[in-house]
Amino acid sequence: MKKQNMNRDWIATARTLSQALPYLQRYTGAIVVIKLGGHAMGSDEAMEEFARDVVLMQMVGIHPVVVHGGGPMINAMLDKLQIKSEFVNGKRVTDAATVEVVEMVLSGTVNKRIVQAINRQGGKAVGLSGKDANLMVCTQTNADLGFVGTPSKMDPEVLHDLFAKNTIPVIAPLGAGENGETFNVNGDTAAGAIAASLNADRLLLLTDVAGVKNGAGEVMTELKAQQIKELTAEGVIAGGMIPKTETALNAIEGGVRAVVILDGRAPNACLLELFTEHGAGSLIRGDA
Secondary structure (H helix, E strand, O other): OHHHHHHHHHHHHHHHHHHOHHHHHHOOOOEEEEEEOHHHHOOHHHHHHHHHHHHHHHHOOOEEEEEEOOHHHHHHHHHHOOOOOOEEOOEEOEOHHHHHHHHHHHHHHHHHHHHHHHHHOOOOEEEEEOOHHHOEEEEEOOHHHEOEEEEEEEOOHHHHHHHHOOOEEEEEOEEEEOOOOEEEOOHHHHHHHHHHHOOOOEEEEEEOOOOOEOOOOOEOOEEEHHHHHHHHHOOOOOOOHHHHHHHHHHHHHOOOOEEEEEEOOOOOHHHHHHHOOOOOEEEEEOOO
16 A cells, blocks of 8 residues: 555656646746745754755756845844834834844855855855845935845846856845945845846745735735735735735746746745646736
8 A cells, every 4th residue: 555655646746747847948048036935934844845956947947036135034133133223114224233234144154155055055155245246236216224135237237147057046125226226125126136137037925925926815826016006005915914015016027938936835835836727826927
């Protein structure tokens, strides 16, 4: 009986691989930007699984780009260093001392952990931030918030160079200022700007929710930009989902083919979204 069960498992695995063929062909040569955050960063096991999925994506011909956050790690380090934060309208003021810690944590500990995880799975990853090669030049978002930036000029040449060398970029969301400043950039915003600069085929925003929900609480598997605007105006899209859907709309307007807000808690979420019929979240397209 055990052998029969194992055989059934093998047959199911083979069938899944066979059914994935059209999707594998569809994404050959495509650029896919993944915003990593939440659950996928929360444990070594989740990180290992994510890294394996990213390496598999590259092995079948995709050019993956990982953009990561790191809010909880930043908070922990600020507490450890006894640096107190001020908040304006619920947003952290990033002063000179804070941005130094942000850069240390994001470009250091967090970035290198992801790079090492991908490399352990047989990939070749390189860590960088938006400051490197002027990938992401920023202006100050709001003087009251200090060193918080909004991307204003993008130069993705360094990323194309890495693609040519079969290298996976892992990017910390920090930007360079025109006058040599370092700006902290919201991770979703940075991922959207990078995806737009690359005219990416997909931007995958990994979250800790199942996707965009309608008024009945059901996940909407596919939406157009106009629906997003209407649901936001009606208050159905609210709270933390608003900045994610705004990132999606901005990315699509900037040239990204489609954006998916998906549940990073689901095993192999990126693979389910790209290589199966049913996907794993809410896919957002332009209205055309």
